[in-house]
Amino acid sequence: MIHAKSLIYDYETFDSEGNADGVVRALDDISVDINRGSFVAILGRNGSGKSTLAKQMNALLLPTSGTVWVDGKDTRDESELWNIRQSAGMVFQNPDNQIVGTVVEEDVGFGPENMGIPTEEIWVRVNKCLKRMGLEPFRYDSPNTLSGGQKQRLSIAGILAMEPKCIIMDEPTAMLDPGGRREVMKAIKDLLAENLSVVLITHYMEEAVEADYIYVMDQGHVVMAGTPVEIFSDIDMIRRYGLEPPQVVQVVDLLNSKGIKLDRSILTTEELIKALCQR
Amino acid sequence: MIRDITIGQYYKAKSVIHKLDPRLKLVCTLLFLISLFLTRSVMTYLLATLWLIIVIKTSKVPFRFVIRGLKAIVILLLVTALLNLFMLKGGDVIVRIGKLTITESGLATTIYLAIRLIYLIIGSSLMTLTTTPTALTDGIEALLGPLKRIHVPVHEIAMMMSIALRFIPILLEETDKIMKAQLARGADFENGNIFHRVKGMVPILVPLFVSAFRRANDLALAMEARCYHGGDGRTRMKPLHYQKRDYIAYAVMGLYMVLSFCGGRWLPLHFWVF
Numbered sequence: 001m002i003h004a005k006s007l008i009y010d011y012e013t014f015d016s017e018g019n020a021d022g023v024v025r026a027l028d029d030i031s032v033d034i035n036r037g038s039f040v041a042i043l044g045r046n047g048s049g050k051s052t053l054a055k056q057m058n059a060l061l062l063p064t065s066g067t068v069w070v071d072g073k074d075t076r077d078e079s080e081l082w083n084i085r086q087s088a089g090m091v092f093q094n095p096d097n098q099i100v101g102t103v104v105e106e107d108v109g110f111g112p113e114n115m116g117i118p119t120e121e122i123w124v125r126v127n128k129c130l131k132r133m134g135l136e137p138f139r140y141d142s143p144n145t146l147s148g149g150q151k152q153r154l155s156i157a158g159i160l161a162m163e164p165k166c167i168i169m170d171e172p173t174a175m176l177d178p179g180g181r182r183e184v185m186k187a188i189k190d191l192l193a194e195n196l197s198v199v200l201i202t203h204y205m206e207e208a209v210e211a212d213y214i215y216v217m218d219q220g221h222v223v224m225a226g227t228p229v230e231i232f233s234d235i236d237m238i239r240r241y242g243l244e245p246p247q248v249v250q251v252v253d254l255l256n257s258k259g260i261k262l263d264r265s266i267l268t269t270e271e272l273i274k275a276l277c278q279r
Numbered sequence: 280m281i282r283d284i285t286i287g288q289y290y291k292a293k294s295v296i297h298k299l300d301p302r303l304k305l306v307c308t309l310l311f312l313i314s315l316f317l318t319r320s321v322m323t324y325l326l327a328t329l330w331l332i333i334v335i336k337t338s339k340v341p342f343r344f345v346i347r348g349l350k351a352i353v354i355l356l357l358v359t360a361l362l363n364l365f366m367l368k369g370g371d372v373i374v375r376i377g378k379l380t381i382t383e384s385g386l387a388t389t390i391y392l393a394i395r396l397i398y399l400i401i402g403s404s405l406m407t408l409t410t411t412p413t414a415l416t417d418g419i420e421a422l423l424g425p426l427k428r429i430h431v432p433v434h435e436i437a438m439m440m441s442i443a444l445r446f447i448p449i450l451l452e453e454t455d456k457i458m459k460a461q462l463a464r465g466a467d468f469e470n471g472n473i474f475h476r477v478k479g480m481v482p483i484l485v486p487l488f489v490s491a492f493r494r495a496n497d498l499a500l501a502m503e504a505r506c507y508h509g510g511d512g513r514t515r516m517k518p519l520h521y522q523k524r525d526y527i528a529y530a531v532m533g534l535y536m537v538l539s540f541c542g543g544r545w546l547p548l549h550f551w552v553f
Contacts, residue, residue: 058504082506090504097494098501102413102445109516114506122516144448158505 001166001197002034002057002088007066009052026052028220030066034166037195039188041208041228044217045242050201053217054170057199058088071165086115089159093171095151104146104154105130105139111162125161133157133187149180153187166197173204181207205232205246209267216241229265248272290408296338297409300525301418307532308406314536315395315402318543326539327398331405340408348404349397356396363389416441421519434510442498450491457486 009027012020026049034040044050055061056068059075071087073080089111092098101107108129112122130136133153138146143154152172159167169188173181185207188198200207208214214231216224218241224231232238232249239245245253248269252262260279266272296304315327335345349356363385370383407415420437427433458468461482468479 055500060500060504082508085504085506090501092497092501092504094494094497096449097497100442100445100498100502100505102441106413106516110502110507111505113514113516114508116512116514119514119516119518122514126516142448143445162505 001036001038001071002032002199003069004030004032004053004056005067005069006031007053007056007068008064009056009061010064026220027056030220030222032215032222032225034197034199036165036197037192038212039192039198039200039210041211041214042199042201042217043203043205043208043214043243045203047219048217048241049220050217051170054090054168054199054201057166057168058090059084060090082115086162087165089162089164089167091152091155091159091167091169091172093174095148095155095175098155099143099151099158102142103139104135104141104143107143107154108135108157108161111158115162122161125163129157129160132160132190147180148176149183152176152180152184156184156187156191160191164196166199167191168199168201170201171203172200173202173207185210203243205244205249209246209248216243218242228267232267233264289411290340290344292339292409294337294339294409295524296334296405298522298524299409299528300519300521301410301414302421302519303521303525303528304406304410305415305418305422307528308403310532310536311402312399314539315398317540319391320543322542323539324394324398326535326542330535331398331401334405338405338409340405344408345401345404348400352396352400356393359396360389360393363392412444413441416444417517417519434513438510446491446494449494450487453490454483454487457483 007027007030008025010023010025013022013024015021030049030053032040032053042050042053052061056063056075057070059068059070059081062076068075070084073084075084099107100110105126108126109122112125117125130139133156135150135154135157138150143151146154155172156167173184176184181204188200189210191198200211202208209228209232211228214224214226214228215222216231216238223241224234224237232245235245235249235253246267248267248271251272252264252266255262256264262272262275266275311327311330314323317323335342364381365379365385367385367388368380368382369385372380372382373386374381410418416437419440420433423431423433423436458466462468466479466482468476468483470476471479
């Protein structure tokens with residue numbers, strides 16, 4: 001679905017007078033593959049380049065060198081720009097700053113309107129997406145009256161209405177309370193069930209546990225890549241990149257060091273409880 | 280909560296007036312305002328009064344909401360009325376209080392002016408009360424459409440208006456937050472003379488502007504990610520279509536304009552006749 005090959009991205013820094021005074025390499029020789037229908041998490045501390053990578057995935061930023069293909073299309077091909085953005089939708093961190101419409105249903109229709117979809121078709125899509133994200137009761141309300149979790153679901157609905165093949169989420173839960181975070185994670189699972197690809201950029205390890213594949217980034221490099229079990233089995237390595245392993249992994253690690261041997265592939269609370277009860 | 284405030288003064292109700300096309304309401308309001316200034320005749324004003332009563336009744340907006348808009352202009356109204364009343368000279372003197380005199384034409388002009396101002400406010404309030412801000416923006420965009428030919432960025436203006444509508448409550452809330460944060464750090468917004476207080480606003484405005492620019496940047500990215508590329512090739516989720524009722528309304532409005540104009544011309548009953 002999305003493939004990046006030896007992707008390099010530099011941006012210029014400016015001094016107080018606005019003159020370019022340096023170049024920062026935000027992404028350095030990145031290669032990632034996101035397959036259709038898969039759930040990929042990208043982890044990394046602040047400034048590791050993970051948001052920059054996300055913006056490369058729907059041509060909001062273009063590579064300095066290397067190539068990104070979205071659904072087989074090179075992101076530098078300007079004639080395909082709107083197709084690329086349509087097939088790889090993007091949800092951002094701050095729910096307030098990505099809602100355009102003054103009424104919930106109108107915001108869902110914003111994407112299709114831009115794509116030039118006929119009016120009747122827009123309504124079909126809006127109704128479908130509102131239902132999918134459980135927002136029907138609020139369709140005539142102002143987005144300002146929604147909770148954080150509902151706002152992020154609205155953002156997702158707005159992207160879904162464009163009928164993308166992949167949704168890239170740039171820390172969608174960072175500004176939400178635990179309830180809102182659960183809402184968004186549930187929404188992501190619903191999307192996966194419908195064979196959409198999801199790229200989740202996050203620094204909550206608990207969310208990454210459910211991914212099919214994880215990339216860990218640091219200082220513009222992909223430093224670790226693997227399944228959650230592979231990634232979280234190396235706690236020291238994760239800590240070195242400024243990340244805190246999921247609580248369950250830490251507990252398993254502690255229990256192991258105290259002589260209670262548990263399988264290192266345990267990642268969720270349910271698995272841990274089951275393993276402990278079987279002993 | 281501050282986020283619950285509605286911008287504009289839309290009054291939710293189910294009425295024919297609410298359902299009318301926003302373009303029609305804009306045009307009719309403009310015509311009504313023009314009709315108030317076309318003639319100086321009792322007939323025109325009687326007709327306008329009747330017209331307003333009918334519109335208010337059919338719109339189902341409570342009368343107190345309709346006149347709420349007048350509060351803002353009470354002072355302006357009083358000052359202009361008093362100035363006109365005592366300053367304009369012409370015709371016989373009716374009342375004499377020391378050096379101040381009220382003349383016939385002064386009195387007549389004052390009455391016209393007061394009625395015109397009040398009806399003007401009521402007329403335009405009725406439009407904003409019965410039309411959502413979104414519909415108004417759409418209406419303005421459609422009406423200004425022909426200006427696109429002379430490269431007026433109509434779509435962009437309308438988009439800016441609707442985004443402003445969406446972000447006003449958010450920025451208000453933010454202002455509130457920043458004020459509290461500054462108060463907690465010992466800022467004083469209430470004491471001192473006016474210069475002192477204006478200076479006190481700087482620590483509110485600077486972070487507010489910074490945050491507004493950041494939001495604008497985020498929103499621009501989000502809009503681009505959702506394929507926004509200006510008004511070209513864009514379709515509408517809620518396109519404006521004139522219904523039968525809109526044509527009827529246009530006809531009624533036309534009739535009103537004719538009656539108002541002719542009534543004013545051929546039955547020029549002036550106030551001082553009474």
